[in-house]
Amino acid sequence: MKPPPFTYHAPRDLREALDLLAEVDGKVLAGGQSLIPLLNMRLAAPAHVVDVNRLPGLSGIEAGPGGVTVGALARQAEVARAGVHPLLGQALRLVAHPVIRNRGTVVGSLVHADPAAELPAVLAVLGGSVRLARRAPGGSSGPAAGRGGSPSPGAVPGGSPGPVVREVAADAFFAGPLESAAEPGELAVSAFFPALPPRSGSAFEELARRHGDYALAGVCAVVTLDEDLHVAAARVACVGVGPVPVVADVSEACGRRPAATVPWEAVVAAVRRAVEPEDDIHASAAYRLHLVGVLAERALREAAARAAAPP
Amino acid sequence: MEHEITLVVNGTARRARVPGRRLLSDCLRHDLGLTGTHVGCEHGVCGCCTVLLDGEPVRSCLTLAVTVDGREITTVEGLAGPEGLSPVQRAFEECHALQCGFCTPGFLCTVTALLRDNPAPAEDEVLEGISGNLCRCTGYQNIVKAVHRAAELLAEERQPSTGEAP
Numbered sequence A: 001m002k003p004p005p006f007t008y009h010a011p012r013d014l015r016e017a018l019d020l021l022a023e024v025d026g027k028v029l030a031g032g033q034s035l036i037p038l039l040n041m042r043l044a045a046p047a048h049v050v051d052v053n054r055l056p057g058l059s060g061i062e063a064g065p066g067g068v069t070v071g072a073l074a075r076q077a078e079v080a081r082a083g084v085h086p087l088l089g090q091a092l093r094l095v096a097h098p099v100i101r102n103r104g105t106v107v108g109s110l111v112h113a114d115p116a117a118e119l120p121a122v123l124a125v126l127g128g129s130v131r132l133a134r135r136a137p138g139g140s141s142g143p144a145a146g147r148g149g150s151p152s153p154g155a156v157p158g159g160s161p162g163p164v165v166r167e168v169a170a171d172a173f174f175a176g177p178l179e180s181a182a183e184p185g186e187l188a189v190s191a192f193f194p195a196l197p198p199r200s201g202s203a204f205e206e207l208a209r210r211h212g213d214y215a216l217a218g219v220c221a222v223v224t225l226d227e228d229l230h231v232a233a234a235r236v237a238c239v240g241v242g243p244v245p246v247v248a249d250v251s252e253a254c255g256r257r258p259a260a261t262v263p264w265e266a267v268v269a270a271v272r273r274a275v276e277p278e279d280d281i282h283a284s285a286a287y288r289l290h291l292v293g294v295l296a297e298r299a300l301r302e303a304a305a306r307a308a309a310p311p
Numbered sequence B: 001m002e003h004e005i006t007l008v009v010n011g012t013a014r015r016a017r018v019p020g021r022r023l024l025s026d027c028l029r030h031d032l033g034l035t036g037t038h039v040g041c042e043h044g045v046c047g048c049c050t051v052l053l054d055g056e057p058v059r060s061c062l063t064l065a066v067t068v069d070g071r072e073i074t075t076v077e078g079l080a081g082p083e084g085l086s087p088v089q090r091a092f093e094e095c096h097a098l099q100c101g102f103c104t105p106g107f108l109c110t111v112t113a114l115l116r117d118n119p120a121p122a123e124d125e126v127l128e129g130i131s132g133n134l135c136r137c138t139g140y141q142n143i144v145k146a147v148h149r150a151a152e153l154l155a156e157e158r159q160p161s162t163g164e165a166p
Helices: A014-023 A035-040 A076-082 A086-092 A098-103 A106-112 A118-126 A264-274 A285-308 B024-031 B087-094 B104-117 B123-129 B141-158
Strands: A007-009 A026-029 A048-051 A061-064 A067-071 A129-134 A164-169 A174-176 A187-194 A200-207 A217-225 A231-239 A246-249 B002-009 B012-019 B050-053 B056-059 B072-074
Touching: A014 A026, A014 A048, A014 A129, A014 A187, A026 A035, A061 A076, A067 A106, A076 A086, A076 A098, A076 A106, A086 A118, A086 A200, A086 A217, A098 B056, A106 A118, A106 A129, A106 A187, A118 A187, A118 A200, A118 A217, A118 A231, A200 A285, A217 A285, A231 A264, A231 A285, A246 A264, A264 A285, B002 B024, B012 B024, B050 B104, B056 B104, B087 B104, B087 B141, B104 B123, B104 B141, B123 B141
Parallel strands: A007 A048, A026 A048, B002 B072
Antiparallel strands: A061 A067, A067 A187, A129 A164, A129 A187, A200 A217, A217 A231, A231 A246, B002 B012, B050 B056, B050 B072
């Protein structure tokens, strides 16, 4: 079908966008690969759509020693090509199809917060964060002074007082199915994905009915080894088996031993205890529970192997 | 409220007045009369409506026309050159990579960009590249063959026969 009528806004800079979002009940449009299907299927009917595609300075993909900052308009395909984070690369290959990734944005996928989507799980397992901006209270937004000294992406140079910016950690960002911590009036301007620690490997395993579909279940894993190549830390984030990505720290279940002698059955049991899958038309809860264990073992083994033999 | 937009479609600047909710697919078909771009599912699954936006394949049914004001669009009508069908189009014809043809415009645009970025794709790269396009008639065997054949035709075009070199 076609989208229902809405008032379209195309702000030219961040301040104008934040003013609009403060004044109207608007839905933010970036890549549109989740929002426009919802509009076409008439599952969403916002009165206002605020198209942020013309905002300058939000397309950055900045890799530093601590991690990668991805701007709100960085397309998934661009982030994958940039090769800035192994787990982001592993996850992005699983996001829909190449053509969708040419438009879809990483930050948009986080804000959309689909419980079966890959990127929220990546942010969750890494303990990343999302930066949200809103107009300063008391009227039209002024000077741009992001917290932490560094200029916030998209900050408007010169002039009046800047937007109010807050950084929300992944565990607080995903509030429920299709619900993020972004409040009305707020715009997600960037996301930060921490780099993997030394001697770490990652992997993303999922099972979908058809290539490119949302997964029935998926697991991403990060494993860190110590100097003796024993498992020092192991974390997974599971998708499709709860209202938000479910993070489980399985370091203890792995024990501090080489990957080859990890008691995988106990690790899998620990992952299964952490999730609460539900039945739907695609798969039963029992099947998802089975899957999540199988995928967790595969992802953890692969992550451990990569940690032991970095490319 | 309507918006005045200009799209550079197949090399020609075209103007249209569209409401915010006008999908790029509908703008091309209804406002500009370019019905080569087909509309199948209208939620991004089937790939029939794929066009090139500044050279990159995108779903025109998941793009608002106003969002791409001022940008360059290539539709299936723009793939052929003055000398006739493009190598990708010729390969699809030669390999019988279509039956009813409904999905073909989307495949042609997708494959044109795929082979530009990766002139000699391996089998799994071809499968991944066309994984977002559905065909309900032929199966995919001949389409995959056509992609490889198009890669050959493009390679020949880039390296005109050296047989007569001195």
